[in-house]
Amino acid sequence: MSQANREITISILKYDPQDKTVEPRFVDYKLEETPGMTLFIALNSIRSNQDADLSYDFVCRAGICGSCGMVVNGKPVLACRTLTSTYPEGVITLLPMPAFELIKDLSVNTGKWMDEMSKRVESWIVTNEETDISKVEAKVEPKVAEEVFELDRCIECGLCLASCATKLMRPNFVGAVGLNRVARFQMDPHDQRTDEDFYELIGDDDGVFGCMSLLGCEDHCPKNLPLQNKIAYMRRKMVSVK
């Protein structure tokens, strides 16, 4: 416990698109590293003690809400789950995530993109069946429920988009997050949509056929979703649609 704490430098790209008088610039902040310090703790300390005008987004600070994606030393990560001690050089560079509209400094508008994506892939149960909620629920094979849950774990953090060069080149690409969402509903027994219906949503080069299998998504997803496997699954389903 009593080892001397080292000093770390956090270098942040600051830019306020609404304030054209100041160019984007890197600002270095030096602070003492405390045991178990995450970027959440570090950034809050910077805001309270050094720069009250620093913008970033945290909500749950526990790796479950998907708010805090940023690019740390080149890699998109959830900042709240990132310990400063994982960078032995003691220099940490923070950039806002690409792929999203920049709000200010490290804050990007993931919510807007995700809502549009959800509407675009109709990310909800579609069925003509009315459920009588006073009656016993429909049975679901436990294995199937588990598989759907596995895909439902996506937290819309957007790291898969920030690490997908395809998405960065082609802003209209729906990304792994969208394809995963479709796979999720495709597998859900409550959803009555057919593969033809799903083809209408993702059967084009902005959809599943736009994915170039770069697998940045798979390798950066903080929830370890089986994205490669599920995109492949959707691709097979979609090419076999008559």
Add this chain to the structure above:
Amino acid sequence: MNTTKSSNMGMKKSRMPARLDYFQSGSGLILGLFMWGHMLMVSSILVSKDFMYSVTKFFEGSFLFEGGAPILVSGFAFFIFVVFIVHAFLGMRKLPANYKQYKVIKETSSTLNHEDTKLWFIQAFTGFAMFFLGSIHIYIIMTNPDQIGPYASADRIWSGWMWPLFILLLLAVEFHGTIGLYRLCVKWGWFDGEDPRKTRKTLKKVKNYLTWFFLILGFTTLGAYMKIGYDHRHNVGERYVPSTAMVYQIDKVEVA
């Protein structure tokens, strides 16, 4: 309440993107596997000039017609050429469409420091290069089907100054091809099985071994042709005459 909603009522979305994706992979698969075969054939020179000669003759259909018919090679080359062009055009859709996109993918693949993204960048770059390099080579082969053989090929490589082109083409095709086949597997989830992540690691390993294998084989072969071509530089145009025993043997096998 819960009516089935569809983005464009009644109008069915074109199936074309699905077909194009399918054809791109199909053409890639044909080319990728063809290149394995191709490399093994071309490297027959490493065994002996005779062997290479027989292989050539075999592909000219010597087991059907006496002496073989080079037109067969032309035909086959034409087929590959078509696949090649189709693949190239399908592939080109995926290449960066403008400088801005190029910069994005280039920067991402370096700052992200992510292997598979870098691999794609290599693939795109080599694909683009092959559009030129490969076309030249296939065009030459297609139009000169009779000029394949231990001396003819070696002369073309050395005295015809094809070797610089082949160095580039060899690098390009081996990287592009093995990465492409790896990508095909992950793209369609072919061998995913129970544990797709483990499969991917294995595939990556196999890919790396294959790249090394074909590069070493290719460059040794190229070296052999260059050596023969250099030794043969004063007799360009002369055709190789095989030792009869060899032909006999091969013929016998084929006839049987």
Add this chain to the structure above:
Amino acid sequence: MKVHYCDALVIGGGLAGLRASVAAQKKGLNTIVLSLVPVKRSHSAAAQGGMQASLGNSKMSEGDNEDLHFADTVKGSDWGCDQKVARMFVHTAPKAIRELAAWGVPWTRVQEGARTAIINAKQTTITEDQDRHGLIMSRDFGGTKKWRTCYTADATGHTMLFSVANEALKHDVDVRDRKEAISLIHENNRCYGAIVRDLITGELEAYVSKGTCIATGGYGRLYKSTTNAVICEGIGAALALETGVATLGNMEAVQFHPTPIVPSGILLTEGCRGDGGLLRDVDGHRFMPDYEPEKKELASRDVVSRRMMEHIRNGKGVPSPYGDHLWLDISILGREHIEKNLRDVQEISQVFNGIDPAVEGEKGWMPVRPMQHYSMGGIRINPTGESQNMAGLFSCGESACWDLHGFNRLGGNSVSETVVAGMIIGNYFADFCANNDVEISTATISKKLEEQQTYLEGLVKGQGTENVFKIKERMQEIMDDKVGIFRDGKNLADAVEELKELLERSKKLKIASTKMHNNPELEEAYRVPKMLKLALCVAKGARERTESRGAHYREDFLKRDDENWLKRTLTSWKSDEDLEPTITYEDIDIKTMEMPPAFRGYGAKGMTIEHEDASVRQAEVDNLTKEMQAAGKDRHEIQEALMDFDLPMNYKQKNERVGD
């Protein structure tokens, strides 16, 4: 001036707000949801454990029904809850969960056949029947008679929130994020919407509506140490308070959890102790047996929390830059057990603290300390969800004091409350919006807007000397130290005084940047005074309440005092000039209770000062029950005779169960 008109305005896009918005939109109302953050990032996403609903599907929940759920809830609340509301709730919960299943929540399902489970640290075999295969499964949670908590692995809140949010999108609810309500528009005790700040552009807009529903969640961040998300600052409740009209209920009822990890405050499940994990102090000594020789680490949540704090107070805490803590040691369970049964705990500990809890010895110990966890208090509403004092103002979810939880809420009852309240209150709210019109002049609206504009401009131009971050930090420290798990008259009185001082100081701020948009310090500057007002409601309410009930624990008044304190605390903020809230009380009437006050069944006995009505009512209840049973009436009819309740839609229908 930007004014948006809508039929129904929902402030807050967590589970409660979103479910209510679906109710309103389905009734054809044009509905807008506002949220500080993208709605799927709301704090509801953090709930891991599960949702209570008496489905009675699995072996360990067989025979469960509304009555049992009701009894558990009332006992849990230490008789502080509104029993009618509790009835409405337990009756709708099974419907809520079935609706969610149809909306796609991938509930964990019953798997037929035998499996082993650890119950009270013992391996037990449970065999599920074939006819239950594929129905919704449930697990054990503290304080319940049956295994009633339905779940999706360890991400229940997340899957629920995503399903409800997507359902809202499907029904074209107009969901707008990064929009913060900063003041309510009201006139003549009637609410007409809110003044809203766009968190990107900084622009103020008026949202004018026929009805307004606040679903902004809890106020955990009044405390320094909390399991709550950073946005749980209680602003919604503060908006109601600042009207001077609406009241807040039971703000002093705050729940603490024994084992969040330090410093992040992320929750480590009770399973750690359930399976046999130990608590250790600075010397590595296992201290719980010294305090609770019988139950040791397995004593109830509040007891363990109190003992831990006591031990820290006795100087046995482990000092750290983040305050004193204790150790949770699960390494004794063995690596295999941890990696199989406590994987989430291991992951949290590794990711956030760099500690592998499977490593034996001090290196594998996880730093823990009890922290704030849940806010029972909130905007005081009627069973229909409408404020008792302000028409057109509704509230649901953790921001409300509907009063389902009284002085202590049961695990799993909270996410359940959010969706159930979203259904029930959402429908009453929608009816209100459909049947009422906006009767407020544009002049009034623009005046409210200008007031806020002037206020914010005043803040950035402020020439004071105070730093808002420092004030906030101090407030959070006071709440931790003096209004925390242990409470006593002196500390609470100190807290009230110091908080008042902070409130004064918060009027003299100096802000570094004068930007009106996207200025995090400005946001703090207008939020912190609101938080201070809430903190004062909590502290003063606690100071006045001279008894111990549920989570409210007074060291100087250890007994639950039904004779004097069977009542709800109501706080209001009469004038802007005031430095503390005005408190009044609302009696809880034993004579109408279905379940009169008694011993909770856990904790120490003989710690109650009884109310004379309790035994009278109990006799009445017993007699009536006996008579009706003799007359062959079923449990529904008896319940109706004892304490009838209403529900909107067809929610009153009986819940079918496979065991019926």
